[in-house]
Amino acid sequence: MHLTWIDTLIISIYFVFVVGIGYLLKRKIKSSGDFLMSGRRIPLWITSLAFISANLGAQEVLGMAASGAKYGIMTSHFYWIGAIPAMVFLGLFMMPFYYGSKARSVPEYLALRFDEKTRGLNAITFAIMTLFSSGISLYALALLLETLLGWSFGFSILLSAGIVMVYTTLGGLTSAIYNEVLQFFLIVLGIVPLVYAGLHRVGGWEGIQAALPPTFTHAWTYMGSASENPMNVDVWSLTVGLGFVLSFGYWCTDFLVVQRAMAAHSLSSARRTPLIAAIPKLLLPFVVIFPGLIALALMKISSSSGHTFQLPLKPDGRVDYDMTLPSLLSYFYPTGLLGVGLTALMASFMSGMAGNVTAFNSVWTYDIYQAYFKKQATDEHYLRVGKLTTIIGILFSIATAYFAKSFNNIMDLLQLVFGFVNAPLFATFLLGMFWKRTTANGAFWGLISGTVTAAVIHGITFAEGKGGWLVSVPLHMFTSAMAQAFGIAIAAWSSCFVMTAVISLWTTPKKDSEMIGLVYSLTEKSKDSTEHWYLHPLFIASFVIACTLICNLMFF
């Protein structure tokens, strides 16, 4: 891929703007609350877009295009089943507890509802997880820039990490959120022309349908049996594993996304943040998955028409689906727009990294440092710790990126372990928020039990070369690694749910008076003071669910 001075100019302008946003926000940072929580004064439209943009990292933009090419329109399940219902649930039922309890983070909610050991477990695993995710994002960006533009690995890492460090250290969470909104528009407006040009070339959706087998253009028709669809998962694994356990576990409990809603200026806005974010989220498959389908159709069409479009191969000879989006950018985009497209890719990486770093510094400062190292210090002290943590977090991400370069398998292992930790978490929150009998010991041992169950199931089952490390002959073979991940998630969640409930029945719960504002049955239901009926959370939720059903039916 060859960049001209025009493309470089566009990339440079973007860098100036993201750093400029941090610089402009610097003078608004007066306290640790301003730096780590945006002072809880961000308008609704900004928190909503930041909510999805924090998740719109590199893994999403590149990964979903790759999955689109690998699995077809079935990839939309990660949105229409694997995200929207959970976002609606978060807005309608869970945000009042996160926001109303005045907790500054998700682990702090666990401290208020349960105890310090449950908070500590969640805070430490989350802090480690976010740092490694940030490092993986950085590693992937450097690898991409090295492959596409020939930039050295070290230069790419220092440039992108340096820019994220400058704007997050200057403006804290507000700067990260503001930049996420800019990055959201850039990603969408930078990739939409590619979808337009691609659809134009392959003859629209009809052209894709004509070029690809029907299993790639139907989301539900071939879900009856795992062997009939490209994902090799059945409808049970998909709806329960992805649509319930993993989706609700991520969208309803991961502080990285919940933090954006908690930065809103009122409870009403905090509730509506995930609901309004669900509207663009609903449409994102057309931006990030369609390029994968276009690439596949283009390969079929180009082989018969003489024009050549091919996805690159990995050293082992398999197709490198991760290069789907960069290959299409290189194929379709002229000078100028190529700069915009590349900037959009860089924005997605930086958005993911900044999201992880700002979530990490809040959890470290409030849930680890303040809780365990220095309880009574001045606010100035915590502000300094927050800024220092941002710098250390980014330096650690850089180290992780280099570590990943040397030991790529180690990163796969870490991601697997984090999956074990995350899967049971939603059971803890569900019981904690909606069953006042849930006790601290029940929650803690339930989480441990869920994690251990996930590891054991992975150790005794096998799929696509993964798992089976506990036994010489696996007890069960999953149809695919994805089916295995969904199966493990279901087992981990169930184990956590049952163990938490059983131990809670044997141990003493907190007094009712200590759980007001933290548990559904003990909290007064506040009426939403929204002026207009169409801004009411229930109306937005109904609208989003109806649109989701329509999208599923359109591609049934």
Added chain:
Amino acid sequence: MKYLNDLRFIIGLFFLIVSLILIFTGFFVHNSPLTDQSGNLNLYTGIGMLTFSALMLAASIANHQDS
């Protein structure tokens, strides 16, 4: 200076600059026949971004006049 506190203004300004570069490129920089098959993408995208930036800038200015 007061407009720089408004994210809509900053986003509008960014896309205004980028859209002008794309429109300029669309008119004056020659592309390969392959990339031109879908029309003048730089020009179309530039116009789209210009419209978007105008909306963002107008929203920001209207908000400041109201307050």
